[in-house]
Amino acid sequence: MKRATIKDIAKELNISVGTVSKALSEKNGVSNEMREKINYTAKKMGYHVNRVAQSLSRKQLKIGIVMPSLWPEYYGCLKKGIDKFLSNMADYNITAQYRFVSSLYSSTEYIDVLDSFIQQKMNGVIICPAFISDYSDHINVLSEKNIPVVILGSDLPSGNRITCVREDSCLAGKLAAEIMKWIVGENETVAVFIGNKDMSDHREKVNGFLGEFCSNTAGIVNIYETQDDPEVAYILTKKVIKDNPVIGGIYVATGNSISVCKALEDNNCVDRVSIIATDIFPELAEYVKKGVIRGLIFQDPVKQGKIAIESLYRYLVFRDPCDNEILIRPQLIIRNNFDVYYSMMNDEHDTKGILCSESED
């Protein structure tokens, strides 16, 4: 009935609990022979470490986190997820230090921060990459020093990390396409707006969308880059609806849906063209209600942050192996459930202590 403890193992083998503890947590200072005996007995007795007792007694875990200070709408959500985990785990003897880099295009800042994390003997590190990313060597330095690294938000081309947590972009594109097919007429065309064709997750969304949308129809699709600039998105929308008289829908796979909606309104096209948007912003509510935006693909960045630090914690404390990549599944939002998701995002009381995980299972 009662679970076996290290005390039970120690008694069984007539040794001290300290030795058992050291062996089981893979520390040095135990002979191989002893270690094997202990592991064998632990397995035999069905021993599982008690995490509660463990976190009460071990010394504090130090996590370093680095992210851009720009784009708070996005990176702020990742941070919110991390903070949420941290506050839930406040009793678990874990502490985190944020460092913010000011440029999206420079990697020297990242390198400096990473160095300081090494000097501070952080137990683990989370990196939210910006655009340019040629510091994979430095990630390898961390991993050589046995400091595990989790990449969060979007992946890096290389570097030795334990996992990368990001959205399932391809599925996002597919879902958008599946809905789009229901909404647009048979002979209408469709446009896709993304930020940048060179970014892998943007490309994945497009590929997902095209694969699904064109699967059993002859849907004609054009792809446009907004550079994640609202003004570009506005002008582009105007141009697209002028150039394509039979356009029926736009999939805005990036954050500029508000400008797109405005442009549609200003040109009296809201009845003709439907929008599938990405993620939730306060300003979207109005367009969702009006039916200009017919659906949203929500890629829960808060959840991404939560999962990232949870994975790191589990790796550090339980030596839990990580999948090479953790993809967060996008959620489908339409008019009627917009409110619940929206209030979920803004709810302050959701910071109250929470116990049991929503790791993607």
Added chain:
Amino acid sequence: MKRATIKDIAKELNISVGTVSKALSEKNGVSNEMREKINYTAKKMGYHVNRVAQSLSRKQLKIGIVMPSLWPEYYGCLKKGIDKFLSNMADYNITAQYRFVSSLYSSTEYIDVLDSFIQQKMNGVIICPAFISDYSDHINVLSEKNIPVVILGSDLPSGNRITCVREDSCLAGKLAAEIMKWIVGENETVAVFIGNKDMSDHREKVNGFLGEFCSNTAGIVNIYETQDDPEVAYILTKKVIKDNPVIGGIYVATGNSISVCKALEDNNCVDRVSIIATDIFPELAEYVKKGVIRGLIFQDPVKQGKIAIESLYRYLVFRDPCDNEILIRPQLIIRNNFDVYYSMMNDEHDTKGILCSESED
């Protein structure tokens, strides 16, 4: 920097930690004067109890759970959610006892179980109601003995419970209707299948659906009872498609979607009639792929179970207040994301320890 502990409070007031502990956990045996001084000082020092230390030292929490043994597809999911929480919280010194009642229509079995829970001095109780429910007096007996009760799955008409965790049926109906409007043609009619018109959550789904579907169209809708019987659902479908030559969709708000799909196939109507189904079953996969089922409203019963026991635990240990009712928001599933949800449900490795909650926030 370091958080205040009861030791700090005791030192500050020159008293023993035992007294501080007793006062803070609202136990007897502390003078009012002392209690107030301690509470004041605790607040002043920003004290928060360390839940980790607490659960290591307190005696084991005993939870009693009673549910029907019938309908394992449904109640089994609620149980799975509870079990998931329990396994995540295995180190938290908490134990549960399940009791199963064999009839959906008798309340004497419930009363017997509840009595035995009282005798066993359970710290808290979870009740999953069946159909007949005239044991609210007994729920009040529990609450008089300071045994908190959580109702799970569907609510009871009365009785003093701390909360009830169930699906948001009205929203489920609304979502089904919003999608249905996209799918069916302007002049087509629609049918709704529910289990029983007398059950409040079934009625709520219908009301949600009607309110949304008829809002800005002249959609004609007929409501049918399947009695949750696959054969009835099959016959009914046959009848409905015969009687309504222009029917375009059926919202199956109950668990019989497989029979409905079969009936459509057997009568060569899959191209004419689209289904919006409820919840995920293995047998649905085929019909989702084929496009017979165009959308599913998933009301995560596993999550309901998880949230129910989490709420009870939090109430017991932290005295966290509960909302009178906790409604789980339904998720929208279409062809492209069916697989992720399906695998999520069946995944065994998701029972591995998990830390941080998905309580509805």
Added chain:
DNA sequence: CTGAAAGCGCTTACAG
């Protein structure tokens, strides 16, 4: 390499 001891922050019988 191994062990004895102190400690993490709390609760809980048991004395006084």
Added chain:
DNA sequence: CTGAAAGCGCTTACAG
């Protein structure tokens, strides 16, 4: 009503 002490299951300097 209050306090001293043992204990929950583990880790970690420190001796030997």
